[in-house]
Amino acid sequence: MTDQMTFADHDGDAAGPGGHPLDVTPGHPQPLGTTVDADGVNFSIFSEHATRVDLLLFEHCDSPRPYRTIRLTPDRHRSFHFWHCHVRGLGAGQVYAFRIDGPRESSALGTRFDHRKVLLDPYARANINSRWERTAAIGPGDNVEQCMRSLVVDLGDYDWEGDRPLRVPMADTVIYETHVRGLTASPTSGSTHRGTFSAVIDKIPHLKSLGITAVELLPVFDFDETQVLRTGPDGALLRNYWGYDPYGFFAPHTGYCSSPHLATHITEFRDMVKAFHKAGIEVILDVVFNHTSEGNEFGPTISFRGAANEAYYHLWPQDRSHYMDFTGCGNAVNANHPMVTKFILECLEYWVTEHHVDGFRFDLASELSRGPLGYEMAVPPALWAIELSQVLAETKIIAEPWDGGGLYQVGRFPGKRWAQWNGPFRDDVRRFVRGDAGLVGDVASRLGGSADLFAPQGELPTNSINFITCHDGFTLNDLVSHNTKHNHANGEADADGTHENYSWNCGVEGPSDDPEVERLRVRQIKNLLSILMVSRGVPMLLAGDEFRNSQGGNNNAYCQDNPVSWLDWDQAEKEKETLDFTRRLIALRRRYRTFREPHFFSEHLNSRLLPDITWHGTRLHQPGWEDTNARVLACTYGGFDGDPDLHLILNMYHLGLDFELPEIRGHRWHRVLDTARPGPHDILPPGHEELVDGPTFHAHGRSIVLLAALPDEKGT
Numbered sequence: 001m002t003d004q005m006t007f008a009d010h011d012g013d014a015a016g017p018g019g020h021p022l023d024v025t026p027g028h029p030q031p032l033g034t035t036v037d038a039d040g041v042n043f044s045i046f047s048e049h050a051t052r053v054d055l056l057l058f059e060h061c062d063s064p065r066p067y068r069t070i071r072l073t074p075d076r077h078r079s080f081h082f083w084h085c086h087v088r089g090l091g092a093g094q095v096y097a098f099r100i101d102g103p104r105e106s107s108a109l110g111t112r113f114d115h116r117k118v119l120l121d122p123y124a125r126a127n128i129n130s131r132w133e134r135t136a137a138i139g140p141g142d143n144v145e146q147c148m149r150s151l152v153v154d155l156g157d158y159d160w161e162g163d164r165p166l167r168v169p170m171a172d173t174v175i176y177e178t179h180v181r182g183l184t185a186s187p188t189s190g191s192t193h194r195g196t197f198s199a200v201i202d203k204i205p206h207l208k209s210l211g212i213t214a215v216e217l218l219p220v221f222d223f224d225e226t227q228v229l230r231t232g233p234d235g236a237l238l239r240n241y242w243g244y245d246p247y248g249f250f251a252p253h254t255g256y257c258s259s260p261h262l263a264t265h266i267t268e269f270r271d272m273v274k275a276f277h278k279a280g281i282e283v284i285l286d287v288v289f290n291h292t293s294e295g296n297e298f299g300p301t302i303s304f305r306g307a308a309n310e311a312y313y314h315l316w317p318q319d320r321s322h323y324m325d326f327t328g329c330g331n332a333v334n335a336n337h338p339m340v341t342k343f344i345l346e347c348l349e350y351w352v353t354e355h356h357v358d359g360f361r362f363d364l365a366s367e368l369s370r371g372p373l374g375y376e377m378a379v380p381p382a383l384w385a386i387e388l389s390q391v392l393a394e395t396k397i398i399a400e401p402w403d404g405g406g407l408y409q410v411g412r413f414p415g416k417r418w419a420q421w422n423g424p425f426r427d428d429v430r431r432f433v434r435g436d437a438g439l440v441g442d443v444a445s446r447l448g449g450s451a452d453l454f455a456p457q458g459e460l461p462t463n464s465i466n467f468i469t470c471h472d473g474f475t476l477n478d479l480v481s482h483n484t485k486h487n488h489a490n491g492e493a494d495a496d497g498t499h500e501n502y503s504w505n506c507g508v509e510g511p512s513d514d515p516e517v518e519r520l521r522v523r524q525i526k527n528l529l530s531i532l533m534v535s536r537g538v539p540m541l542l543a544g545d546e547f548r549n550s551q552g553g554n555n556n557a558y559c560q561d562n563p564v565s566w567l568d569w570d571q572a573e574k575e576k577e578t579l580d581f582t583r584r585l586i587a588l589r590r591r592y593r594t595f596r597e598p599h600f601f602s603e604h605l606n607s608r609l610l611p612d613i614t615w616h617g618t619r620l621h622q623p624g625w626e627d628t629n630a631r632v633l634a635c636t637y638g639g640f641d642g643d644p645d646l647h648l649i650l651n652m653y654h655l656g657l658d659f660e661l662p663e664i665r666g667h668r669w670h671r672v673l674d675t676a677r678p679g680p681h682d683i684l685p686p687g688h689e690e691l692v693d694g695p696t697f698h699a700h701g702r703s704i705v706l707l708a709a710l711p712d713e714k715g716t
Contacts, residue, residue, distance in 0.1 A: 027086030033123025222248025326405030359396025411453030486553030497556030
């Protein structure tokens with residue numbers, strides 16, 4: 001049997017499932033993907049150099065072979081770069097895929113057509129992978145019986161109940177980064193459909209009680225979680241857990257659906273978004289437009305490679321059969337090709353208009369600024385199209401401003417509206433809190449919104465996403481419990497993951513039953529969280545940090561779909577002090593506008609005739625900028641927008657020290673926060689602040705203190 005025999009060469013009337021007639025007409029080239037109307041379904045796919053496109057129709061998700069193959073001919077079904085047809089009699093739920101033929105991989109064009117491989121629709125709104133075998137998509141031969149298939153989805157039939165975008169100001173935003181499955185996969189979560197979009201809803205009361213305003217979900221686009229990356233030391237098969245390897249950019253991940261066989265992808269995702277919005281929480285998606293699951297020339301043919309390899313990917317100009325790789329994942333998306341820019345923009349706008357998503361975090365976003373030959377572009381069309389899109393104008397757009405090819409753009413990322421993950425904030429604060437000396441100038445800049453990074457470009461503190469931890473690296477508990485990473489379970493001989501974590505184990509590596517070590521670790525966690533929440537910019541909290549979730553020292557748990565990465569909700573009961581502190585700390589940030597001011601510190605006097613901020617050390621006006629041994633910093637904030645004057649003390653020296661306090665006429669200093677004190681006395685509520693006697697304050701070693709200048713009721 002030849003490959004050619006797998007195709008049908010006819011067009012026109014034919015019988016569909018159950019004998020219903022299928023009338024095939026040329027249809028329309030736009031929009032791409034599938035469009036359901038009263039009579040049937042329009043199909044359209046981009047393939048500039050194809051010579052033949054076949055549309056495969058399957059009766060069921062698990063049907064081994066299509067019941068009908070419709071051949072699209074250039075004279076009837078092609079408009080410029082688009083192949084299209086309309087099939088009367090079809091509707092939502094139809095299972096389909098494509099085969100495409102054209103110049104083979106030896107072509108100088110860089111194409112990799114292989115008509116034996118069955119392709120997903122790049123614009124598919126849902127996919128089914130129940131028969132998927134990755135190896136069949138890599139090796140030679142026909143993979144129709146082991147292919148993934150796409151589903152026709154009717155987007156119109158959903159009751160949003162009046163849901164609207166929340167549009168929380170960036171300056172007031174507090175982000176909570178989490179993995180959809182990891183949030184509830186553990187039996188300790190108490191969820192019925194653990195690890196799904198539906199189960200996430202169960203944790204909304206917890207997130208709301210924290211005071212976060214936005215949840216940032218690790219990738220929810222369809223990815224191949226069946227791919228075995230390697231075998232762990234215990235023989236366990238290690239698979240793609242994080243999801244940074246997508247193939248279905250318009251489709252909610254099948255593995256996060258409780259009933260994917262019922263094509264509930266769209267409904268389950270929308271239900272989750274609607275529930276978050278009812279709780280006043282925005283939804284930000286972590287999106288991966290820098291590479292795809294197809295990998296390099298040895299990877300599988302899933303979709304893009306078989307339709308327009310030369311358009312979607314960066315190829316080496318000397319040999320276009322090989323892929324440039326600026327991501328560390330085998331390929332790099334050619335984001336600034338006109339068609340790919342169109343694809344990215346339409347994808348983002350789709351998630352906003354059809355699913356009410358509030359924003360996006362772009363993984364390895366600097367890769368999207370690379371031009372056709374891989375060089376950095378001064379004005380990359382893809383990034384500017386996103387920034388200037390009317391549909392995306394009210395959304396949050398956040399860049400991870402580096403890539404795997406060495407491009408690092410913190411503070412100089414193209415555009416003005418982009419917020420950026422602030423790696424220097426993470427590193428400077430970690431080093432300072434563990435006790436490294438000579439960092440007070442850097443820490444002062446981080447407290448103020450990193451003007452050294454963002455002000456030269458005319459940007460604001462709200463361009464800075466401040467974080468101590470994220471999915472990539474130690475958890476907060478592990479940061480204060482481990483000096484070195486422990487990634488042996490990843491099966492790479494502990495060679496993977498960041499080697500320098502700027503961590504300190506407080507004297508004991510790993511778990512400890514020493515009460516003094518544990519008290520110090522709790523204090524260090526409070527110190528790190530406090531700096532995060534009192535700094536200008538946008539704070540981001542890693543899921544589970546609020547109750548000391550641990551990954552056992554693994555700082556690269558990308559392949560650990562098991563309790564290593566799943567949140568242990570029993571910790572929320574065991575670590576109530578840290579959890580309550582986090583809640584009250586976020587409330588403290590809301591209480592004082594000073595910390596949320598969307599501008600850098602200014603030398604101008606405010607209404608109280610004080611500057612925005614004055615800097616100190618243990619002695620007033622002596623911050624020790626040039627002191628290479630300095631481990632302390634203090635500052636006085638002039639009252640802003642109704643706030644009292646505030647005085648912040650950061651003592652990262654191991655011993656307690658006395659700090660001079662400025663005199664504020666008619667006011668006396670009161671303690672609001674002190675990380676050296678046990679909960680609930682570490683943060684005091686309004687009206688219960690404690691008076692500080694005398695012109696100095698003794699700050700315990702490795703502690704942070706916040707004082708507020710309140711009116712002197714005695715008039716002294």
